[in-house]
Amino acid sequence: QKTVYRKNYTPPSFLANTVDLTFDLDPSQTRVTAKTELIHNPQSKSTDIVLYGEDLELVGILLNGRKLAAGEYALENGLLRITKAPEVTRLEIETLICPDKNTTLMGLYLSNGNFFTQCEAEGFRKITYFPDRPDVMAKYTVTLKANKKQFPVLLSNGNLVEEGALPRGRHYAKWEDPFNKPSYLFAIVAGKLVCQEETFTLASGRKVLLQVWVEKGNLDKTAHAMESLKHSIRWDEERYGLELDLDRFMIVAVGDFNMGAMENKGLNIFNTRYVLANPRIATDVDYANIESVVGHEYFHNWTGNRVTCRDWFQLSLKEGLTVFRDQEFSADRIGTKDGRAVKRIEDVRTLRQHQFPEDAGAMAHPVRPDSYEEINNFYTVTIYEKGAEVVRMYQTLLGREGFRKGMDLYFQRHDGQAVTCSDFLAAMADANKQDLTQFENWYSQAGTPRVKLRTRYNKKAQSLSLTLSQSCPPTPEQAKKRPFLIPFAFGLLDAKGKSMVVNSHDVTVRKKLADAPSGTALVQLTRKSQTITLTGVPEKPVISALRNFSAPVILEYDQSDEELALLLSADPDAFNRWDAGQRLALRHLLRLTHAVQHKEALELPSTLVEAYRSVLANDSLDPAFQALALTLPSEIMIAEEMKEIDPQAIVQARHFMLQTLSHSLQDEWLKTYQTIRIPAPYSPEPDNAGKRSLRNLALSYLMEGDDKKLMQLAVTQYDNADNMTDRMAALTALTHAGNLTSKKMAERCLRHFYREFRLEALVIDKWFALQATSPENGAPEMRKLADHPAFTLKNPNRARSLVFGFCMNNMAQFHATDGSGYDFWAENILELDRINPQIAARLSRALTQYNRFKPELKKRARKTLKHIASRKLSRDTGEIINKILA
Ligand code: BAL
Ligand code: ZN
Structure with a gap:
C-alpha cells in the first residue's frame, strides 16, 4: 500500500483557471465533458500535467483543440500524465461513468433514483481526470442535461444562469460559481426533489435565497433546518463579522450518505439525519444535532471554502476550526442558565468517549498527521474534536477578543488561498504579538497529555504550592514527546464551598477568561514540571482544577470523596461541578469493577448516594445540567482507566451502581418524574428539552428495579407520547432494563414502533x-x-x-x-x-x-x-x- 507523507508535499505543476463541465446524466452511463484551462505554476519545476482518475472510462482527450493519441499521455495506476505540456493548456476530457453501480457513495451516485455527488476528499477523480487536490482552485461552470420527467430538478454550485428544454424530453440547467474553489467542493444534484425556500435579509441589507431540498414526502420536516440556517447566518455575522457571500444557499437531504453532511460551495449536501425533523420522528437530540450540523456546514463557507487546506494533512485547519465554531454557536443558542456549560460538558464527553480512546490506540495520529494511506481514514475525532480543542485553547490563551483579532488577520491574509495549520497559528500569534512557537506541538504530537497535580499547603505561611507535571504517552511512530503549552485554569474553594481569592505573581487571574467564573486563574504550563506558589491562602483550599476543561488533557489529581462532593455541590464553574461528580462516580465504578473481578461484595458509599441526592433535590439547577450530572460515566470511560479491560466486569459494575442509585433514590426519582411539567405542545427549545432529559433519566433509573408498577410508567409514557423524545426514551428504558417484566412490555412496544414508523x-x-x-x-x-x-x-x-x-x-x-x-x-x-x-x-x-x-x-x-x-x-x-x- 502506498503511504503519502506530509514532508513530501510539492506544489502542483499546473494551476486550473476555469473548469467547464457538462454532464449528460444517465443512471447507467453518464457522459462527462470537462474543459479545463490550466496554467503552469511558476512554483513548480515540473512541466507535466498530472491528473487523477478512478473508475473512469476515458473516451478522449483534446489538448488545445488537438486530439491526443494514445502515446501522447501515460495512464497508469489512476494517474494520467501529459509530459511537457504547454504553459497554457486547454484540456477537454470526455469520460463515461456508471452512477448506478457506484455503491461507494463517492463521486457521482444514485440514491433512491436521484443523482448526488460527494467529492471530499478525493471523489472528484471518480467523475473526471483532474488535478484533484485542494490547492488547485478554479472557477466552475456546470451544465446538467437529463430527462426532464425523471430528473426535473438540476442543481450545482453558485448561481443558476440558464435553463431550458432539449430534444427527446430532456432539459438542461447551467450553473456558475463566481468563487474559486478546489474540486472537493464541487457538487451536483439531479432528481425529483421539492424545496422549502425563503428570502432572507443579511445584516448588510442584501437579500439572499435560502432553500432546503428534500424528497416530496418530507416537506413537513424541513422547518427546523431552515431556522437553523438562518440562525447560523446571523451568528456568523455577529460573532465574526462574516457574511454569506452568495445570492443563493441550498441544503439538499439525501438518504444514502457516508458522512453527516458536506459543505459544497452554495450547495450543501446533507445526510437526511441532519435535516429532517418534526416532533413525530425526531428527538431533542436530533433537533440539536441538526442545528449544529447546519451551522457547521454553513460556517465552512468561510473556514474551509474561502480559506481552504493546502493538502489533506491540514484537514484540521478547517475541521477543528469549524467544529469549534459550531460548538460555540450551539452553546450560544441554548440560552438557559447553565446552557454554555451544558454544551461544553456534552462536547467534552464526546471527546473523552471517542477521541481519548483513539489517541490511546493503534490509530492515534497528530491533529496534523504526518502520513496516511487512505485520507478517508483521517476524518477522525482527533482531526475534528481534538482539533476543535486546539482551536479553543487559542481563545483561552488569547481571550475572546484576541482570538477574534487572530481570525480577522487569518482572513485578511489568506482569503482565497489554500493554506496550512501553521498559517493559522501565525495569524493568531501575530495578531496578538505573542510567541506561540510551542503551541505547534499540539499539531505535531499525538496522544492525550497527562497533567499531574500535587499540592502542598503551608498553614503558617498561608501559602499553597501547586506542582504541575505533564507527560504524554508514546504513540505510533512517536516514542518521545516535547512538552505542550497547556492553558491550565483553576480556582480555590474554602471548606464551605465559597470561592477564595487567588494571589500570585505566577498566574494570570483573567477577568475576561471565556466561560470562567470570577476568581479563576490561568497558568500557562510550558515545562515538564513547574511549581507555582499562591500566597494569602487563609485555609487549606479545595482545588477546582482544569476549569471548563481548559486543555484536552487527562488530569491526575487525587481528591477525596468529600472534596469531590463539595465541588459537585458548590464549584462556581459548572463544568467542574459536573466533572467532580464524574470523577467521584468513576472512582467507585473502577473499584466496583475490581470487586466484580475478584468476586468481592459490591457496595456503594453513602457519600456518592448523598451527593447524587442533593443534585437531584437542587431545583435551582438547570435540569439539563442535573441530567448530565446524574448520568454515570460510560463503559468506555471506565475501560479507558483500566490497565487491562474486562468488559463483562465493567458492565456488571456499572449495572450495580445504576441499580443501587435506583433503589436508594427511588422516591426522589419518582418525585422528579411526576413533578416536572413541560408545556404542550412539544417544542425542542433547550429549556423544555432539558426538562425532558431529566425526566427521562429519572424514568430510566426507575426501570432498573424489577417493579411492574414502575415499568407501567414507561409503557404509559410510550403509549401517550406526542413526540419522539418521550416515546424513544420510554422504549429505550424498557428495552435496556434487562428484566423479565420489562422484556415482555418492550416486545409489544417494539412491534408497535416498527408498524407505526x-x-x-x-x-x-x-x-x-x-x-x-x-x-x-x-x-x-x-x-x-x-x-x-x-x-x-x-x-x-x-x-x-x-x-x-x-x-x-x-x-x-x-x-x-x-x-x-x-x-x-x-x-x-x-x-x-x-x-x-x-x-x-x-x-x-x-x-x-x-x-x-x-x-x-x-x-x-x-x-x-x-x-x-x-x-x-x-x-x-x-x-x-x-x-x-x-
Ligand atoms: N468536510 C466534510 C464534512 C464536514 O466536516 O463538514
Ligand atoms: Zn466539517
Whole structure:
C-alpha cells in the first residue's frame, strides 16, 4: 500500500483557471465533458500535467483543440500524465461513468433514483481526470442535461444562469460559481426533489435565497433546518463579522450518505439525519444535532471554502476550526442558565468517549498527521474534536477578543488561498504579538497529555504550592514527546464551598477568561514540571482544577470523596461541578469493577448516594445540567482507566451502581418524574428539552428495579407520547432494563414502533440501534435483525444503526468471550468492504485497542483480525486492519 507523507508535499505543476463541465446524466452511463484551462505554476519545476482518475472510462482527450493519441499521455495506476505540456493548456476530457453501480457513495451516485455527488476528499477523480487536490482552485461552470420527467430538478454550485428544454424530453440547467474553489467542493444534484425556500435579509441589507431540498414526502420536516440556517447566518455575522457571500444557499437531504453532511460551495449536501425533523420522528437530540450540523456546514463557507487546506494533512485547519465554531454557536443558542456549560460538558464527553480512546490506540495520529494511506481514514475525532480543542485553547490563551483579532488577520491574509495549520497559528500569534512557537506541538504530537497535580499547603505561611507535571504517552511512530503549552485554569474553594481569592505573581487571574467564573486563574504550563506558589491562602483550599476543561488533557489529581462532593455541590464553574461528580462516580465504578473481578461484595458509599441526592433535590439547577450530572460515566470511560479491560466486569459494575442509585433514590426519582411539567405542545427549545432529559433519566433509573408498577410508567409514557423524545426514551428504558417484566412490555412496544414508523427510514434506524445496544442482545440476535427485510448494509445509516450500534456500543455482548461478537463484526467488515470501503474501514476501528483487553479476548480478537487481514481488502480497510495488527 502506498503511504503519502506530509514532508513530501510539492506544489502542483499546473494551476486550473476555469473548469467547464457538462454532464449528460444517465443512471447507467453518464457522459462527462470537462474543459479545463490550466496554467503552469511558476512554483513548480515540473512541466507535466498530472491528473487523477478512478473508475473512469476515458473516451478522449483534446489538448488545445488537438486530439491526443494514445502515446501522447501515460495512464497508469489512476494517474494520467501529459509530459511537457504547454504553459497554457486547454484540456477537454470526455469520460463515461456508471452512477448506478457506484455503491461507494463517492463521486457521482444514485440514491433512491436521484443523482448526488460527494467529492471530499478525493471523489472528484471518480467523475473526471483532474488535478484533484485542494490547492488547485478554479472557477466552475456546470451544465446538467437529463430527462426532464425523471430528473426535473438540476442543481450545482453558485448561481443558476440558464435553463431550458432539449430534444427527446430532456432539459438542461447551467450553473456558475463566481468563487474559486478546489474540486472537493464541487457538487451536483439531479432528481425529483421539492424545496422549502425563503428570502432572507443579511445584516448588510442584501437579500439572499435560502432553500432546503428534500424528497416530496418530507416537506413537513424541513422547518427546523431552515431556522437553523438562518440562525447560523446571523451568528456568523455577529460573532465574526462574516457574511454569506452568495445570492443563493441550498441544503439538499439525501438518504444514502457516508458522512453527516458536506459543505459544497452554495450547495450543501446533507445526510437526511441532519435535516429532517418534526416532533413525530425526531428527538431533542436530533433537533440539536441538526442545528449544529447546519451551522457547521454553513460556517465552512468561510473556514474551509474561502480559506481552504493546502493538502489533506491540514484537514484540521478547517475541521477543528469549524467544529469549534459550531460548538460555540450551539452553546450560544441554548440560552438557559447553565446552557454554555451544558454544551461544553456534552462536547467534552464526546471527546473523552471517542477521541481519548483513539489517541490511546493503534490509530492515534497528530491533529496534523504526518502520513496516511487512505485520507478517508483521517476524518477522525482527533482531526475534528481534538482539533476543535486546539482551536479553543487559542481563545483561552488569547481571550475572546484576541482570538477574534487572530481570525480577522487569518482572513485578511489568506482569503482565497489554500493554506496550512501553521498559517493559522501565525495569524493568531501575530495578531496578538505573542510567541506561540510551542503551541505547534499540539499539531505535531499525538496522544492525550497527562497533567499531574500535587499540592502542598503551608498553614503558617498561608501559602499553597501547586506542582504541575505533564507527560504524554508514546504513540505510533512517536516514542518521545516535547512538552505542550497547556492553558491550565483553576480556582480555590474554602471548606464551605465559597470561592477564595487567588494571589500570585505566577498566574494570570483573567477577568475576561471565556466561560470562567470570577476568581479563576490561568497558568500557562510550558515545562515538564513547574511549581507555582499562591500566597494569602487563609485555609487549606479545595482545588477546582482544569476549569471548563481548559486543555484536552487527562488530569491526575487525587481528591477525596468529600472534596469531590463539595465541588459537585458548590464549584462556581459548572463544568467542574459536573466533572467532580464524574470523577467521584468513576472512582467507585473502577473499584466496583475490581470487586466484580475478584468476586468481592459490591457496595456503594453513602457519600456518592448523598451527593447524587442533593443534585437531584437542587431545583435551582438547570435540569439539563442535573441530567448530565446524574448520568454515570460510560463503559468506555471506565475501560479507558483500566490497565487491562474486562468488559463483562465493567458492565456488571456499572449495572450495580445504576441499580443501587435506583433503589436508594427511588422516591426522589419518582418525585422528579411526576413533578416536572413541560408545556404542550412539544417544542425542542433547550429549556423544555432539558426538562425532558431529566425526566427521562429519572424514568430510566426507575426501570432498573424489577417493579411492574414502575415499568407501567414507561409503557404509559410510550403509549401517550406526542413526540419522539418521550416515546424513544420510554422504549429505550424498557428495552435496556434487562428484566423479565420489562422484556415482555418492550416486545409489544417494539412491534408497535416498527408498524407505526415503517415508512420513516430515520426512525427505523433508531429501532435497529435500540436493539443493537440492548445489553440483552448478543450476536445471534444481531444476525436475526440483519435478516430483517428492512435491513441493508448498502445504506450507511442503516449499517451504522445495527452493526456499529452493536460493535461500538454494546460492550459486554460485542466482547463476548466466545468470540461470537467478533465473528459478526468480521463478517460485516468483509461484506461492507465490497460495497462501501469507507464505511467498512470505520467499522474496522472497533478493535483498535484490542491489545488492552483481558488475555482471552485479546487472543480471540487477534485471530479475527488476522482472518480479516488474510482477505483481499480495500485500501481503506487494509490500512486500519494492518495498523491495528502492527
Ligand atoms: N468536510 C466534510 C464534512 C464536514 O466536516 O463538514
Ligand atoms: Zn466539517
